[in-house]
Amino acid sequence: MKFTDFNLKPFINKTLEDINFKETTEVQEKIIPLILKGRDVVGESKTGSGKTHTFLIPIFQKIDPESDTVQAVITAPSRELATQIYNEAMKFVANDDRIRVVNYVGGTDKNRQIEKLANSQPHLVIGTPGRVLDLINAQALKTYTANTYVVDEADMTLDMGFLTDVDKIASTFDKKVQMLVFSATIPQKLQPFLKKYLNNPVIEKIASKTVISDTIDNWLISTKGKSNNNQLLEIIKTINPYLAMIFANTKERADEIHSFLVNNGLKVAKIHGGVPPRERKRIMKSVQNLDYQYVVATDLAARGIDIEGVSHVINDAIPRDLEFFVHRVGRTGRNGLSGTAITLYAPSDDSAIRDLEKMGIKFSPKVIKNGEIVDTYDRDRREKREKTKKxxxxxxxxxxxxxxxxxxxxxxxxxxxxxxxxxxKQRRQEQKARGRAERKAKKQNF
Structure with a gap:
């Protein structure tokens, strides 16, 4: 489907043309018409599916630039994600400068924001839940006039403990406000919020055709008792990536990797919750300007951040929450480009790898040999051989x-x-076992 089929305002079509958006993604095709009709929506789709423009396009279609009131509010759980949405929104404003869009996040001057709000209210508010709520509580930001509220990355909002703030923001709106909730997953703990605020919502679950993009090579490398730091350095020197994101499970581990790689003469940035807001903002700008070849990050800090041109993702370890594996790997291989994901693993990770394989994720076992990354044997070969002997x-x-x-x-x-x-006798037993397994599989599928 083409965006021109939606009969959008000329400045929206001009913006979409400027950013080379012609055909809709699946989530956009299904959900934009619902939002334009005024329906409450719960959109569940994976990172990189085009969610941001799914809600921005209908919002700009409905905004009346002549009215000096808040007409839409969007909250996102991290400063980086809110800023990313803001930057996309400003591309529309470039073609209609009458529309006022603001970005309210922590680490910025709250008093100055309050002073500006005394003179005029923005049409579209984008921000983190904490700062938006602060401005509402200060009676500076008048959100009660809004007709649309978007909760972006709802599962991450819940994980980071911001759902209480989002609940308080939602309670300031008129009952007729259109509620749009977007998330990669819809956890059970989110259900009470959805029931409380959404009116007969349309729930659209956009299933991924593949768990990870088929443009991504997904490699598995055993640490074999070596230190992860030395393995990471060896991998990095072997692949010499255009831009690599290295994921760590904790802030402490991210700091450790960052120091080690910097001490080995590499240009490395780090993004995690312990990095001060101003510094994170500066780092993100530098990363976008390709001042760094490597970015070390934690899951929550990196979730939803769209860094262009990531050629490689390296997992220092398998994430504790396996869902994050898909988010990590999804940082590369975007927009039809090829990418490579490399995961370091120890023998103790076998059960986690099996669980990922059950999710439909396929790995290619690799080993570093003579300065190259080459194919190696299946990690289960010894176990299979022992089983055959037994x-x-x-x-x-x-x-x-x-x-x-x-x-x-x-x-x-x-x-x-x-x-x-x-x-x-053995063949008969094997046939019976296969028959039982097939019947069991059919029953489970049914």
Missing amino acids: ELDPTMIGLVKKKKKKIKPGYKKKIGWVLDERNK
Whole structure:
């Protein structure tokens, strides 16, 4: 479907043309018409599916620039994500400068924002829940006039403890406000909020055709008892990426990786919750300007951030929450471009890897050899070999050995008959086992 099919305002079409948006993504095709009709919507789709423009386009379609009131509010759980949405919104404003859009996030001058609000109210408010609520409580930001409220990355909002603030913001609106909730997943703990504020919502779940994009090579490299730091350095020197994101499970580990790589002469940025807001803003700008070749990040800090041109994602370890694996890997291979994801693992990670494989994620085992990353054996090969050995019947092994020896023809014939019978019996047992497995699989699928 083309964006021109929506009969949008000329300045919106001009903006979409400027950013080379012609055809809709699946989430945009399904949800934009619903929002334009005024329906409350819960949109569940993976990162990188085009959610931001799914709500920005209808918001700009409905905004009346002649009215000096707040008409839409968007909250996002991190400063970086809110700023990213703001930057996309400002591309529309470039083609209609009558529309006032503001970005309210922590780490900025609240008193100055209050002073400006005394003179005029923005048409579109974008920000983090905490700062938006602060401005409402100061009676400076008058959100009660808004007709649309977007909660972006709702599951992350919940994870980071901001749902209480979002609840208080939602309570300031008129009951007729259009509620739009977007999320990669809809956790059970989010249900009370949805029931409280959404009126007969349309729930659109956009299933991924593949768990991770088929443009991504997904590699698995064993640490084999080596230190992760040295493994990371060896991988980095081997691949020499255009731009790599390195994910760590904790802020402390991110700091450790960052220091190690910097001490080895690499240009490395780090993004996590412990980095001061102003510094994070400066780092993000530098990353976008390609001043760094490597970015070390934690899951929550990096979630939803769209850094262009990420050629490689390196997982220092498998995330504790396996859902984050998909978010991490999804930082590369975007917009049809190719990408590579590399995951370091130890033998203790086998069960987590199996769980990821059950989710439909496929890995290619690799090893670094002579300065190259090359294919290696399946990590299960030893286990499979041991299993095969265990399955051999000791009696049959003895009979086979006897048959090879020089013995009387009659006895040899008898051994052959016994072996044939045992082979038939084993085949029957295997057929029965396969039949049971197939029936069980059909039952589960049904």
